Amino acid sequence: MFRIAAIVLAVAAVIVALSTFTVDERERVIVFSLGEIKRVDPEPGLHLKFPIVNNVRKFDARVLTLDIPPDRFLTSEAKNVIVDFYAKWRIDDVGQFFRATRGDERNAQERMTQILRDGMRNEFAKYTLEEVVSGERITIMGAVRQQALDTAAELGVVLVDVRIRRMDLPDEVSESVFARMRAERERIAQDFRARGREEGERIRARADRDRTVIIANAYRDAERIRGEGDAGAAATFAEAYEQDEEFFAFYRSLLAYRNTMAGPENVFVLEPDSQFFRYFRDPLGNQARAGD
Structure with missing residues (x-):
């Protein structure tokens, strides 16, 4: 009797397990009926289904990271830049996601990678190397994300963000850039030195002029005082002589x-x-x- 009860309970447990499924808040769920989509995104909690007739596919609803291998992009000057970037994305329309990718997350990532690379290539071609290095990367990332939004929506996903992790220059380009930077800094330094020399000459000329004026005024005053003294002495001698x-x-x-x-x-x-x-x-x- 106990064995029969145990078998009945086991069978009941299997039937319940095959007839129910749970939905977590961090998941997106599709319920199929004989291979066709019947329900999309049921509410979180416990749900019923028909065994064998219905099957359930679950997908991660959290924000995921798409790591894209570093690639080379050309600037408007035809200079190569090695860019390492990544994207943040999540499934927004799970039904569209399944129809576009057959539920294969790897397929979605490959297509988004290609979309982002194309957008990156188009945007980098609009800017010079100096603009890219000096701070236009935020503008570039915003433009790439905006261009990819519509294509990403066709995959049932939303592109949350695109960020550059690292940006390097090839060795030959780096040497050229550094040489140009050195030349520019040297030009600025020479300009400062030239202006310093010019200002120094101006100060020295002003000092020499002031010195000449001061000596001339002093000599004039000395001659005047000497003449007044000689005149006083002569007057004194004359007065003494008369006495x-x-x-x-x-x-x-x-x-x-x-x-x-x-x-x-x-x-x-x-x-x-x-x-x-x-x-x-x-x-x-x-x-x-x-x-x-």
């Missing part, structure tokens, strides 16, 4: 004696009654003046 002509003559003679006889080897050949020695003969110099 005591005899003392002034004596004082000037003493200065002449001191200046001419300052050296130990000074030799003079003069007549004894020379005007130069009048104060030696007479302290008042009267005899000298009387003989003049």
